[in-house]
Amino acid sequence: MFAQKTNIYTEPYRPQIHFSPQAHWMNDPNGLVFYQNQYHLFYQYYPDSTVWGPMHWGHAVSSDMIQWKHLPIALYPDRLGYIFSGSAVVDSGNSTGFGKNGNVPLIAIFTSHDPKGEKAGRLDFQNQSLAYSLDAGLTWRKYEHNPVLKNPGIKDFRDPKVSWYAPGKKWIMTLATHDRITFYSSKNLIKWTKESEFGKTIGAHGGVWECPDLFPLFDHDKKIWVLLVSINPGGPNGGSATQYFTGEFDGHVFTPYQTDTRWIDYGPDDYAGVTWSNTGNRKIFLGWMSNWLYGTTVPTIKWRSAMTVPRELSLLNKNGSYYVISQPVKELNSIDEKGMKFYDLITNDFDITQRTGLMEGPMKIRLSIDRINDYSIELYNKSNEKVVIGYEKSANRFFIDRNHSGNVNFNKTFPGRFYAPRISDKSSTNAEIIIDKASVEFFADDGSTVMTAIFFPNSPFTNIEFVSPQKVDLKLLQCIKMRSVWK
Secondary structure: OOHHHOOHHHOOOOOOOOOOOOOEEEEEEEEEEEEOOEEEEEEEEEOOOOOOOOOEEEEEEEOOOOOOEEEEEEEOOEOOEEEEEEEEEEOOOOOOOOOOOOOOOEEEEEEEEOHHHHHOOOOOOEEEEEEEEOOOOOOOEEOOOOOOEOOOOOOOEEEEEEEEEHHHOEEEEEEEEOOEEEEEEEOOOOOOEEEEEEOOOOOOOOOEEEEEEEEEEEEOOEEEEEEEEEEEOOOOOOOOEEEEEEEEEOOOOEEEOOOOOEEOOOOOOOEEEEEOEOOOOOOEEEEEOOOOOOOOOOOOOOEEOOEOOOEEEEEEEEOOEEEEEEEEOHHHHHHEEEEEEEEEEEEEEEEHHHHHOOOOOOEEEEEEEOOOOOEEEEEEOOOOOEEEEEEEOOOOEEEEEOOOOOOOOOOOOOOOEEEEEOOOOOOOEEEEEEEEOOEEEEEEOOOOEEEEEEOOOOOOOOEEEEEEEEEEEEEEEEEEEEOOOOO
16 A cells, blocks of 8 residues: 555554545445456545545556555546446446457446536436546546437436346446446447336435446345445434345346345445456445545544455345355455464453453454354553444344544534444354444354444554353353554
8 A cells, every 4th residue: 555655554543444535534434346357446545635525536456456556546526527436347248339440448437526517406417437447447538429428317326336147148338327327238338228217116215326236146046136325314213224125136227125125234334335246156245434524524644444354245144035245355364464362252341452462453353152252352542432232132232332433523413322233143143343543344144244333533542342241151262363454
């Protein structure tokens, strides 16, 4: 991450194992595409301030999604407006005709947002545009006849996620259209035909729908389609969050299996997440690790926001109902350093740092409990500021509590105790907890329940303790220190 050129990794709250911009404002991940052994990450970026402004596409690349190299800005605002969220694909069949001299085109599909049209009260100020690259994503050229999909008169008409639908030999665009999703199809990524709509009367509708993603996962040989839809506000713990639906897709219509509302992450700080394209059977998810309730006011100075750790998605079939599981990608293990394991602990209070030494950097905690009961993992510092992660048996729910996590006064909605239902009905439980300077990601029951939260202590958390009101059969407690990706 260019650590050899700068000491920015020592800034207060600077993530050590998560992607963050070198400076200024960042939000949604965009254009996630894997090509020629590199993962491309584009993102909503404003290079002139630490608050939201005219959107560009920032750009970074990585061979493992852990160590990132910052690249120059990929897309700048133009005559059609700001460059809002979208996606990128490998046009291996050259359906666009943009490929020349054997160079395979990468295609970026994004929303052109006209701020003048918005200010004038028009409804058609958002349209879909293309850009293409013939040098593996290093430089981009916008299509001269943009936009390729014009707005029919919908105020929120944005965030195209495009994928290849092989049975129909066509591209599918999954587009957020105010309070629903609209599917379009195309043979060449330029001329688009409306297929269907989904979601007007199903799912959470506490805010506008945004940043959709449609992709298949597999239950053995059975293909299950998953539709992600971010919503702001209206999340389960306030503000921004991402819901998902499972079902069938026939190239025209998405038919859901479920009628209840489910969330890819129940914590307050995972939003606008989408998956990388061109990764084969792996579906790898990345989210913006913040919330629109306070994203512009968090107490960082030169930069704002980080991404979650990349997460591999899979399915849980629970009594014929499908749930999406999220787990940290295996590549994250490449920065593991020394660790300690403790087995068969019958305890209600286990001071982890008393055995491992003070936490001085990022940390991974794994635990396995034979018979689930109330428990918590407490992160705290010498000022007794703390974040508490745990489980309440009486309510059968997990939680993250950051009420006393340090600097919480920059926004009245920031402090709180946030909850997530337990999906698993097993008597045993496990968890993996990823801790960085200013964030925690909690993956319970093999990732069937996930929570993410950021925090801002006045001095770093150095202590970790396992606590329970009664003795717990802790079959495994593993503590692994992790190496900063900046070093």
